[in-house]
Amino acid sequence: MLSSLISTLQGSPWLWIFVLLASPFLGTWLLSNVNARRSRNGEPPLIPYTVPWLGHGFFVAKDITGFGTWARKRYPHQDVLTAVVAGTHMYIVFDPKLAAIIYRRPKYFTFDPLALLSAKVFGAPQHDLDIIAIGTHGVARAPGYQDDGRRVHFDLHQLFPMLLEGPNLATMISKFMNALTADLNNEFPKDQDASGEWVTLDICDFVKKRMTLASITSLFGSHLRKIWPRIYEDFWEFDEVVQLLLLDLPHVLLPTAAARRKKMLNRLLHWREEACKHKSFEEIQEEDPDWDKYWGARLVRMSHSVLLKNGISVEGQEVFSLGILWGQNSNAIPVGIWMVVQSILDSDLHRRIRSEVLPHRNSDGTFDMNGLVTNTLLKSMFLEALRFSVASPSLRVVMETTQVSNYTFHKGSRVLIPGRELQMEKRVWSPNNEVPDALEFWAERFLDMDKGDNGDAERAAEAREANAQYADTDILKTKTKTAGTADRRRPKTSTDAISLPSSTTSKTIRDRMLSLRPFGGGVTLCPGRHVAMYKEIATLAILLSHFEIEVDEKALGTTGRPQPRTCTVGAMAPDRKLIVRMRRR
Template identity: 25%
Template sequence: MELFNVAVHQVQQLTEHCAESKLLLTAAVLAPLSIAFFIFTFVAPRNAPPSLWDPIPYVFNTIQFAFNNERFMVRVANILQNSRIAKFHLVSTPVFLVSGPENIQTLFARSHKVGNETIFLENVFPALYRMSKDEKQRFADDKSGRGRQPAPGTEHMPAHQRYWHGYEHVHSEYLSRAQHQRPMAEQFQTFIAAALDKHFPPGLAAKPETVSVMDFCRRHVAEAAVKTLLGPRIFELFPDVLDAFWEFDSNICLITLALPKWLFPGPYRAQERFYTIIRKYLAATYTDDAFDSVAAEADQDGWNPKSGARVSRELVKWLKTSGFQDEVAVGALAMLMFAMTSNTIPIVMWMMIEITRDPSLLCAVRDEVAQAYISQPGKDAASRTLDLDKLSTMPFLQSVFAEVLRLHMNFNLMRNVNEPIAVEGFTLPRGSMLQAPMKVAHYDETVWGAPGHAAAQFWAERHIKYEETADADGSVRKVPVFAMAGRPSSFFPFGGGQQICPGRHLAKHEIFTVIALLVSKFEIEPLEWTNTDGSPSLRAARGDPRFSGIGAMPPDRDLKMRWTRIG
């Protein structure tokens, strides 16, 4: 799944010898940079793509990619302005950065020439799923691919040994298909509506309250999402689960890099704290005596309070029946929770910020949401629920959603080159890596720019067009219609191809539900920007650079709002 593709290929080779790297770094810094410049300028082969300048060959770019990704991506954007392919090294691995719709389609193609299996085997599975060498080897030995049909030459592989397909099937089947997704979306609506009623109760006594966007999203929205996924019992057992999760979330990149524990103990402590909670939750929910009965619930499409959504039960069941150790199930559920929370919450924050800062946009979204409510027969107006299918088609909501994703999702799509391939007239060798920088594609002025609205700026109507329609009385009026301003190959916040994020539809339902409930139940007025420590900020929020290259970049400033309950 694309959300896990933040792992940096072969950086482990550098960090396992951190002491030696420090010595090399010190020596190299003292050496004249002109020597390196001379080598790269005059010795590099002329039939190769342009290279990012690397003043300390194999070291400088690797360190900047991992630890100052925002600055690294500025350099990448600059070089890709003049060439649709560029090269650098992550330690010893040649990496080819590409832009342009045709080149990005190379990453999405259903071909065995490129894939992300090596990234999982070398980084994700050992660091985040905590697989043993033997367990990783099962995946390494499986050459049949992720698809329903095994790859040519592997047709006789037993189904239970097709680990890539089994892993992919659990996530795509039980997160993407409507019959499994709908109970989750409906349950999320129940949870978030209940949270609003509890913490901001309706009634004549409702008074204005000052609310932090960050605090609301990281607490109440995240709690509703986790309850939907794993059931409310996890909060009964471990009230501090969200604190542990957000600490883990802020350290996941360093954990994935497999930095030496003795040098960077903090990220590992954060991981162990969070994984201990998941481990105890699993032990309490899937005991040996209860496993069969809980796993049997996997035959039901609905949500249940003991184990949450079916995807969670199916994931545990598949790992158990496939013979993986319990610790792998811990990592798998931890990463499922990460995938369904880490990117969703920052996008909710940005949508709240952008909609409430523009009174006309807030009115337009509120009018749309009013059309999506369903009244329950024989019940009062307070019992109305949202028609999620109708809500997801509202043009302004969709346009704001697409614009926020375009501006604030930021990671490189990564694929290993399994067989030599031709890109931009160059042959990329086996063992190299192909990356498509999302920020370059999403900020392309030729694709997204419009008069008076630069690609780097938020514009709520960038993906809106107006069409004429005739009313019943024959009068003609213009109505807004959602229409993406760019081509799909220039917009890929959820990845693409066979590895596209399977939870994208559920994430959209959850995000739209939060916004719909807020604009319909509250009068909302933005008050002031603050720093994360609560002190006043002199500027508006930008994407937090600490999350560059990881996924959704949350705002680096908080917005305080005044809410008054009206419904």
């Protein structure tokens, strides 16, 4: 057989060329298959690959969520795997208990390089990147690097929770609700001839636009919308290219993406110039209002102040504004859309939500928000919307070679915790088919009356550890007039966005909470999670109490039910329209 192969090769130079070209791939495949069958340096089992050095790099860069799903399907019983990704090893952790251990050891598994990468992705100039890199763990040092003690990411990280909770949160939510209500009143005017007439529209698009504009007002003040009439379109056009920008390629290879980012940054710089015409940065800082029509929320201003103190340029400060604008909108809004969509698709759920919402409506049409966010059905629905529609791939860099359970994680490697896979795990979310399948949306999934403890307690302890890091920092003490004690800044455990509804005590459900990872975990657990929860629940309450909304069954028959668009990172928007008839009640 071998001799006939050799004689065939001798007769055909093209075959030789093919064999020569294919041999590195074949060799890599054979070698990686051999390696996959034995433990190398105690690492988790290797996923065989074909392309030398690159391994699964292209797949990961193109669709990290899809890569997690593929790996899970192929190796359904492995708790951790090793993939080769552009010359480095990446450990994919499917076991929620191991994931929790990793989140809780930030010294060994750092988020720092991702913070630096996001500054780059949103367009920070090199001068600012050099400052942000100071003291950042897990990144290569440029020649001449000097540590002068500046810690931009750490300073911001300390600031976020206080600015996104307590009185600051309350102000942002009230501005959000006021803007949303005003826009809805504009679009569906009360007491006019057309009032009460049915309007046919795509509810996904409608909620997206209304939530985006109200969120922008709550963060950047109402003036921004006046000077930037296309902000809604520009923002979502920019959002479409963020995944491309994450590839960190030269601008010439991504001209559209680079141009859209530039447009966003220029507009934000213009916003700042306009705000300065109204009051200088020093004046507004001295005055320190919770929110200002031109300067927006304290969050934006205080973050700029920390960046300025660290020597970050004005352009770099607006890079941060862009990051916060994107972080808030691109994640919180699709989840908000899903909550509305699911409540419309299920008429029984729709009726029950309305009956839970209405007792919290005040006589002037506003809402008791604390009553809403502690309502057990609404909380369960919010958690289910996160589970169903958010795919957060948490990434960490291994700082020291470390033992995790039976595996050795080597220094310099990466860790990927694929949130989507944890949240879709059938064994966890619908064991023995006792409850609706993990792929289905089930608003009551987090409600149960059994007694017990565990996973949720673990998560609460994790959140407490994260919170302890922020308490009593100098920045908070000196700069904020309205934020008082640590107690005032912290939401009660039962209103924390990742806690279970207060009535749920079932051990099974509590254990599942370790597998709910939309907001990452550990010290960088998303500080904006409460903002997201309040805005999403507020939107649902306002829409369902002020409007009659009915599915257009004929259109639904043609398009089918919306599904999450799974090839995205973070919150996954519905993949199609949902046409409804809507009118003011």
